[in-house]
Amino acid sequence: MRHSFTGRGNNYGVIEGVSVNQPTASLVSTVIIAFAIFLAGRLSAQDRDAIIAKARQEKELVYYSTADIRDGTALVHAFQKKYPFVEPKLLRLGSTQVVTKVLQEHRGGARLFDVISATSFQFYEIHKEDLFQKHESPERRAFHDDFKDKEGYWVSAYHNASVVAYNTHLVKPVELPKSLDDLLDPKWKGKMLMDSRETEWYASMIQILGREKALRLMRGLAKQDLSFRPGRTLITQVLASGEAPLAVNNYDHLVQAAKKRGAPVESLPLTPVVSRVTPIALGRYAPHPNVGRLFIDFSLSEEGQKILRGFGRSSARRGIEPDDLQRKGIKLYVSDIALAKDYARYDKEFKEIFGLR
Numbered sequence: 001m002r003h004s005f006t007g008r009g010n011n012y013g014v015i016e017g018v019s020v021n022q023p024t025a026s027l028v029s030t031v032i033i034a035f036a037i038f039l040a041g042r043l044s045a046q047d048r049d050a051i052i053a054k055a056r057q058e059k060e061l062v063y064y065s066t067a068d069i070r071d072g073t074a075l076v077h078a079f080q081k082k083y084p085f086v087e088p089k090l091l092r093l094g095s096t097q098v099v100t101k102v103l104q105e106h107r108g109g110a111r112l113f114d115v116i117s118a119t120s121f122q123f124y125e126i127h128k129e130d131l132f133q134k135h136e137s138p139e140r141r142a143f144h145d146d147f148k149d150k151e152g153y154w155v156s157a158y159h160n161a162s163v164v165a166y167n168t169h170l171v172k173p174v175e176l177p178k179s180l181d182d183l184l185d186p187k188w189k190g191k192m193l194m195d196s197r198e199t200e201w202y203a204s205m206i207q208i209l210g211r212e213k214a215l216r217l218m219r220g221l222a223k224q225d226l227s228f229r230p231g232r233t234l235i236t237q238v239l240a241s242g243e244a245p246l247a248v249n250n251y252d253h254l255v256q257a258a259k260k261r262g263a264p265v266e267s268l269p270l271t272p273v274v275s276r277v278t279p280i281a282l283g284r285y286a287p288h289p290n291v292g293r294l295f296i297d298f299s300l301s302e303e304g305q306k307i308l309r310g311f312g313r314s315s316a317r318r319g320i321e322p323d324d325l326q327r328k329g330i331k332l333y334v335s336d337i338a339l340a341k342d343y344a345r346y347d348k349e350f351k352e353i354f355g356l357r
Helices: 023-043 045-058 069-082 095-107 120-127 138-142 180-184 199-209 211-222 232-241 252-260 289-300 302-310 337-354
Strands: 004-006 060-065 087-092 115-117 155-167 192-195 227-229 246-251 265-268 273-283 331-334
Touching: 045 289, 060 069, 060 095, 060 289, 069 087, 069 289, 069 302, 095 120, 115 289, 120 199, 120 273, 120 337, 138 289, 155 232, 155 252, 155 289, 155 302, 155 331, 180 211, 192 232, 199 211, 199 273, 199 337, 211 337, 227 232, 232 246, 232 252, 232 265, 246 252, 252 265, 273 289, 289 302
Parallel strands: 060 087, 060 115, 192 227, 192 246, 273 331
Antiparallel strands: 004 331, 115 273, 155 246, 155 265, 155 273
């Protein structure tokens, strides 16, 4: 099982999957990491100058992203301000679209993208085709281990935590479920929303809870006459409209954003809270590899992460303002990209249990 982490000021302590709060150890660890990042920057200054010189000759960036167009545009504009000699091209694609486009381009011999950021299972589908190259960004050291691979191909640009969400006008505090098992109470039958594309969450729950316990929960939910919608943004809108009082699974950042806009919605983080990574990586056949390296470094830097955090995204970089769940010390279970190896099996099971096509 993947390690879990809890964020209290983004000082993480993890031992065998159990988060610990050790202020002294955390302080020492933070100082060591900060010094390592500083030293890496000093040692790589000459290499960095060489990368910038080559990037000036390349002049362009082609970036494929599954992030909201608002997030991606802000990041690209800030990057261009830092490196005005670069002409960036951002292509925003849906999770399934990015896989289809990249694989079609590859099979057709096209070499178009420099950098991709995509949600975990979709990223894996591209990665398994050997379409990324290693980039040991000096910014990697600032990120918790569960948010980067050991080989040096990717780091998670941000992550999305899944929570139960509810309409505050329709559900009283005393009525709130205390656990996921409470969602099986008959009083919730016919009153809950769920994304019809929850294969990754399903796979993660099996890994975290164990197959028997997870299947018991899933089969119980399937008997609750769930109302399915394609996508969590839509679910947030439907929940806010009062069409249903509760959503089994939604992204916390979407709930918080809707709440800021005045929608009567709130998050309810019931254990286990699964968080989905969004890796960013350099294309193996990138036509502008040095610009791509600069862009990845910028995206993972303190400046880049603050931009994404400003749009409500959750960062795993130490020193960045924690999100609401991190401030509350909620333990997150990071979704394991390796589960995507068995995607077909998990997807088949998920659809059969919930009667989906």
